[in-house]
Amino acid sequence: MKPTKVWAVYFSGTGTTEKTVRRIAETVAQALSVPCETLSFTVPHQRGSALAFTADDLVIFGTPVYAGRVPNVLLPFLTEMVSGNGALAVPVVLYGNRNYDDALVELRDILRADGFVPVAAAAFVGEHSFSRVLAAGRPDSEDMLLMEGFAEAVARKVLRLDAIPKDVLAVGGEEPIRPYYKPRDREGNFINILKVKPKTDLSKCNGCGLCAALCPMGSIDASNPAEVSGICIKCCACVKGCPSGAKYYDDEGYLYHQHELEEMYARRGKVEMFL
Numbered sequence: 001m002k003p004t005k006v007w008a009v010y011f012s013g014t015g016t017t018e019k020t021v022r023r024i025a026e027t028v029a030q031a032l033s034v035p036c037e038t039l040s041f042t043v044p045h046q047r048g049s050a051l052a053f054t055a056d057d058l059v060i061f062g063t064p065v066y067a068g069r070v071p072n073v074l075l076p077f078l079t080e081m082v083s084g085n086g087a088l089a090v091p092v093v094l095y096g097n098r099n100y101d102d103a104l105v106e107l108r109d110i111l112r113a114d115g116f117v118p119v120a121a122a123a124f125v126g127e128h129s130f131s132r133v134l135a136a137g138r139p140d141s142e143d144m145l146l147m148e149g150f151a152e153a154v155a156r157k158v159l160r161l162d163a164i165p166k167d168v169l170a171v172g173g174e175e176p177i178r179p180y181y182k183p184r185d186r187e188g189n190f191i192n193i194l195k196v197k198p199k200t201d202l203s204k205c206n207g208c209g210l211c212a213a214l215c216p217m218g219s220i221d222a223s224n225p226a227e228v229s230g231i232c233i234k235c236c237a238c239v240k241g242c243p244s245g246a247k248y249y250d251d252e253g254y255l256y257h258q259h260e261l262e263e264m265y266a267r268r269g270k271v272e273m274f275l
Contacts, residue, residue: 068101
C-alpha cells in the first residue's frame, strides 16, 4: 500500500511539535518518493476551516502534551473539524520531560473517531513550555536521528500493508484515560494555575505585536500587548517568542510548579515509538 501524499499536521506553540512532525513527515515522504505538505492548526484562523483527507493520504498528526493529555482547548476542533476519510495516520505527541501519560491513547482514539487508520505512533520530548532548562534544546540531534529511524520504519510498514489494519494500534498509556494531571505542592495541595496570564514589561516591549500573532488562543491585544483578554493555555509562545524578553509570568503558584518540574524531572526524558 503506497500513499500518494504525506501530510505534516500539527499544533505547535513554541515550534517543537512542528519540528518533530515535519521531520518525520519529510523523511517518510522521501522514503516513499511522494510529495509532503504541511498544515498547522496552531493559531485561531487556521482552525477556522475544516481539514479533510483521503484514503490515499498518510498523515503525521501531532500535538503537544498538556497535563498528560491532548490540550482540551483543541478538542472541539479535533472532534468536529477534522475528517480522515480512511487516511492512514501516525499520531505523535510531544511532552516536556515529565510524562506523556495518556495523551497518545487519547490522540489515537480521536483520530480513529475522525475516520483515520493509525498505523504507528510515537511520543517525543521537547523543551518544556514553562522552562528554558527542562529538556533544554530538545528535540536535539539525537532525537532527530530517532525521528528519521522511526519515519523509515513507518514507510516500510506502510509499503508492506496489503489491506487496512483491523486491529487497534497499541500505544503507551492507560484506558480508560485518566484525568488531567494536577500540579501540587509538597504537602499535596492543588496548585491552580488555570487563570494565570503572562505579564508584560513595558520598558522592554517595542510594540512589535509578535506575541499577539503567536498566541494560539488569540488572547493578546496587538495594540496593547499587556492586555490578555482571552484564556491563556500557558504554551509560552509569547514568552519564548518575544524578541525583547518583555513577556513573563510572576504568579507564585506557576513559578513554584515550574521550579518543581525542573528539580524533579532533570533527566533525559525517553522517546517511545509504536509500530
